[in-house]
Structure formats: structure tokens, C-alpha cells
Amino acid sequence: MKPWATLAGIAVAFALLPLFMPGGTLDLYPFAGERLPVHAGFVDLATTVLVFGLFALGFNLLFGHTGELSFGHAMFFALGAYATAIYGKGFDVTLGPLHPQFTGGNNAAVALVLALGSAALWAWFLARLIVPRSSGIYYSMITLAFAQVVYFIAFRWSDLTGGEDGLQGVARPDLPGLPSGWLSDSMHVYIFTATITFVAVAVNFWIVRSNFGSVLHAIRENKQRARFLGYDVDKYRVNAFVLSALFPALAGWLWTYLQQAINPDAGSVDYSGRVVMMSLLGGINTFVGPILGAFVYWDLQNRVSGLTKYWPAAIGVIFAFFVIAAPGGIGSAFESLQRMLARRVRGGAAP
Amino acid sequence: MSAVEAAGECEYAFKTEHLTRAFSGFRAVNDVSIDIPAGGVRTIIGPNGAGKTTFFNLLSGLLAPSSGRIFFDGRDITALEPYRRARLGIARSFQITNIFARLTVHENVRLAVQAVHDGSANFFFPSRKMAGLDERSEQILHDVGLTGERDVRAEYLSHGDQRRLEIGLTIARDPHVLLLDEPLAGMSPTETQATVELIVRIAPGRTILLVEHDIDVVMAISETITVLQTGEILAVGTPAEIRANEAVQRAYLGDLA
Numbered sequence: 001m002k003p004w005a006t007l008a009g010i011a012v013a014f015a016l017l018p019l020f021m022p023g024g025t026l027d028l029y030p031f032a033g034e035r036l037p038v039h040a041g042f043v044d045l046a047t048t049v050l051v052f053g054l055f056a057l058g059f060n061l062l063f064g065h066t067g068e069l070s071f072g073h074a075m076f077f078a079l080g081a082y083a084t085a086i087y088g089k090g091f092d093v094t095l096g097p098l099h100p101q102f103t104g105g106n107n108a109a110v111a112l113v114l115a116l117g118s119a120a121l122w123a124w125f126l127a128r129l130i131v132p133r134s135s136g137i138y139y140s141m142i143t144l145a146f147a148q149v150v151y152f153i154a155f156r157w158s159d160l161t162g163g164e165d166g167l168q169g170v171a172r173p174d175l176p177g178l179p180s181g182w183l184s185d186s187m188h189v190y191i192f193t194a195t196i197t198f199v200a201v202a203v204n205f206w207i208v209r210s211n212f213g214s215v216l217h218a219i220r221e222n223k224q225r226a227r228f229l230g231y232d233v234d235k236y237r238v239n240a241f242v243l244s245a246l247f248p249a250l251a252g253w254l255w256t257y258l259q260q261a262i263n264p265d266a267g268s269v270d271y272s273g274r275v276v277m278m279s280l281l282g283g284i285n286t287f288v289g290p291i292l293g294a295f296v297y298w299d300l301q302n303r304v305s306g307l308t309k310y311w312p313a314a315i316g317v318i319f320a321f322f323v324i325a326a327p328g329g330i331g332s333a334f335e336s337l338q339r340m341l342a343r344r345v346r347g348g349a350a351p
Numbered sequence: 352m353s354a355v356e357a358a359g360e361c362e363y364a365f366k367t368e369h370l371t372r373a374f375s376g377f378r379a380v381n382d383v384s385i386d387i388p389a390g391g392v393r394t395i396i397g398p399n400g401a402g403k404t405t406f407f408n409l410l411s412g413l414l415a416p417s418s419g420r421i422f423f424d425g426r427d428i429t430a431l432e433p434y435r436r437a438r439l440g441i442a443r444s445f446q447i448t449n450i451f452a453r454l455t456v457h458e459n460v461r462l463a464v465q466a467v468h469d470g471s472a473n474f475f476f477p478s479r480k481m482a483g484l485d486e487r488s489e490q491i492l493h494d495v496g497l498t499g500e501r502d503v504r505a506e507y508l509s510h511g512d513q514r515r516l517e518i519g520l521t522i523a524r525d526p527h528v529l530l531l532d533e534p535l536a537g538m539s540p541t542e543t544q545a546t547v548e549l550i551v552r553i554a555p556g557r558t559i560l561l562v563e564h565d566i567d568v569v570m571a572i573s574e575t576i577t578v579l580q581t582g583e584i585l586a587v588g589t590p591a592e593i594r595a596n597e598a599v600q601r602a603y604l605g606d607l608a
Binding site: 211214215217218221222224226227228229230231232233 | 411433434437438442443449450451452453458462463465466468520524
């Protein structure tokens, strides 16, 4: 498929996404019952899908494209989210003799810089530490361990993070050129999130298809061969790690504005595991797979949780089924279907 | 002398001083001091376990020596990482085919060509925007005779084609020195012939260091032959000298030639 066609397809999908939510006009589930016109409940769900789709897409830059499994990417999501919330709410902490204070700000751009900056710095520090020393299962375990460090800081440092309860009542920012309070409407939050997410997806798409991206694929396939061709493999692994941390941080920034609150769950093993699940569900070797996976995950969660309180177990079973029956994920099933259709169309058009 | 001049101001490609590599006490390469002259096909032979592959691994940086030093083109490279050695112009193939199996033939070669530009400023631009890259890739595909297979995934190529693809990857950087570890192993007679022709074709202007068991090929294309036995140098000489060497006859050639 032509690159612009992929991006145009994603733009259309984002525009229509709220209608595909459970109970929406385009809900694919055949027994959905009464279809409702657009309402806040499923618009917020659609925003959630985008936020996690972005999170998973960034994670997959490392997992699917570079071949390295981080089990701690929620730490970057949490960093982005907490940076945004703490900047919005301000802080008043005691650090030994020091007593730093901040009354809070309402500039989305400043929050964005803080979210991306903190994630980039932390990711760079970690990558320099982890990459030369580990790969495979050790890499996964070390990323998990550092994510736990971030999680416990969020959990324990109550002065700054609000501890177990987190931070509530984070104000949504005013956007330049739009009336004050524009973001108080769910649909407007969706439009805002979809726009930002689309830009980030386009950037991610650019990275994957660039020369840099093809070296990541080379590293995934055969590190040794890449080294002996003259690539500084560890440098690429560090850069891939930092880049893949920026997308979750951006997602965390959006998440805080959607929820207007944040708690330590954002950095939990549960969240780190969810993006692994979403990526595998959607297909790690396709570009849109992780976004598709986020959609399926939240769609399933929403339906199954209406039926049973044991919904995580049900989703686990569905996930296991997918990994066994369709290891390429939904994305690659979708791609083979697309190829089949393309062949048929070409065959039919021939004289 | 022309080959020497072509390879630079140094008269040798590699020079080792007391090079030793021990694996838990066993010295796979034992106190090897040798000058490998620049230019031509230089072959290393020896019985299995003589230390040929270990010697290659030391030269290319896959293994660090236990002691001793390695010089390349007058420069001490003993502690240099493999990718830095590759950038100096040392390329290698492996005994077990080492390619990007799940990528296409073209993607394989393209990555090898692109490695020359690693670190350049326009690296984030879409793949097709880098000047001359595709032409060079097509040229190499043509050189190794794989133009017809360019869009096939490398894992689906025949064994011989995979070996030739790997040689294609090693020549992309136009290296001064090419280390080929048993490039003919497991090939049919036709594949062997095609590959020998390829090696002879790419040899001018560089040094080819060859480990090979096919003694007829070795005798036909080598400028000099080094015989290794139990990690030490048994003899060095032209094919005719090696054929006439009694120690070599006893140790190795006796069973094969």
C-alpha cells in the first residue's frame, strides 16, 4: 500500500472511531441491540482507545520493529501523565532542608515539554545502562524492575504524587485560538486527542519507513550481521528505546487531560502488560496492529465487563486463543485479506 | 607489487603478534605471529579443530584474544569492536550462513550498502531518498547474480544463493580485506563453480582471506597458503611449496589430496 493511503486510512478510521464503539451506529458486534446516537460515554471510550493505541504503537517500535521486549513501558506513560498532572496541580514538597513549591500552570505546551522531556531523560539514562549489558529475557526483566521503581515512587512520595490516591481535579488546558473551556466537551477532547494522535502516528510511520527504521529491522533479524556490516548496533538500540518512550509519554499527557486525574496504576505492571497484549492482539509485525489491538482490547473489555465481573479472566482466554490461533495478530490476518482482495481486483480487471 | 600498492601504503593487511586464544585452558590459537601480505587470495587450511575459525573470529573481532596483538593496515585493532573494524574495511562471511533471513534479497543488500552511510545527517529520511543507494544495491545484486531473486525472502533461497548473498553483503562496503569462512561448504559442483568465479571476480584490489576445505579450489586460486595445526602455524608458502612440504603432507594433505 502507498504510504499516503495508509495514513489516509488511519485518518478516516480516527474520524469514524466513536461510531464503532459498543452501542455506536457502526458497532460491528451483531447483537449490540439498540444503536444510540453519539453520546459522551462512548466518545470517552474512543478517546481511551486512541490514547492506548498511541501508547502501544510507541511500545511496538521497540517490540515489533527492533525485536526487544520491554516489560516496563508503563513507566513512560506514568512519567508523561504525572509530569502533566503535577505541573497542572503544582506541588509543595519537603526535601531535607529544601522546600520547593510551585502553584501550578495551565499551559498545555509546557506540560507537553515536561512530559516528553522527563520521559526522554529517564529513557536515555536507562537505555545507556541496560542496552550494553543485556538482551532477551534479562532486558525484559530489567525494564520491569525499573518500572517498579517508578511505580513505587508514584505510590509512596505522597507530597508530590498524591500517593495511592493520586492527583485529582487536573484542569483541562485552554488551547490557543479556541474559546476558553472548549475542552470541557467530550467530543472536543476526542477531536483534540485524535489530532495529536494522528500527528504522532504519522511521525511513527515516518520513523519505521526511514533508513533508521530499516536498521531497526536489521537488528531485530540479526544483530550480529548488522554489527559486521558496520552498524553501531547498541547506539541504534538506545535511540530506539528513547524514541519508543516518547509515544507513551505523549499518551500519558493526553490521558491526564482526558481523566483529569492520575493514580499509580498508570505505571503498574498491569499497564505494562496491557500494551504487550494489545500489540500481540493487533499484530506486532504490521504498522497499525497495536492501534487495532487497543481498539479490540477496550471494545472487548467494555462488552465483557457488562456480562461478568471476571472480565479480566475472559479477556485472558480470548488473548491466549489469539496468540495460539493467529500469532501474527489481527493486523496480519487483515493484511492477507487485503492482498487477496487486491489480487482478485487485479485479476478481474485484466482483459 | 601492483596488488600491494592498491591496498595502501602498508605491505601487510593483517599482522599478529603472539596471538593466543584459550578456551578454559585449551589454546585454540596458540602464539601465532604472522604477516598476511596485502593483495591476492590468502588461504588458511588445516585439519578440523586447527583453530582456523577462531583465528578468523579474532581478526574480525567476534572474539577477544587471551593475549597478543592484532594490527590492520599498520594500526593496532586488538581492542576494536567489530563494527569499527567493519568501518576500517574488514568484512567477513560466516561458516554458517549469516544473513537477514526474513528480509528480501534486495533489503539485505540495501542494508549492507546503507551501512556505509551510517551516522550521516539525512538518516531519518525515507529510504528511497538516499542518493546512489539503490543503484549500488542493484549493482551488487547483479555482481552476485541474484537480480532475478531480488524480491524473494532470503530464507527461501537455495543454499548456494544464500552463500552468494552473504558474499554480496560483505562486498557492499568495498572492503580492503574480505574474510570468507568456508564459502563453498555444502555446495553442489555447479554452485561451487559459480561461487569460485565470484570470488576470483571480486578479488582484484583487495585481500581475500579464505578458510576452505576444497583443496583443488585452494590450490587453483590461492597466492599463498598458511597451514594451521593445533592452533599453531605449521607452514606458509605458495601452493606448490605447500604441496611439496612433507610436514603438511603428514598432517593434512595426505588424507585429502
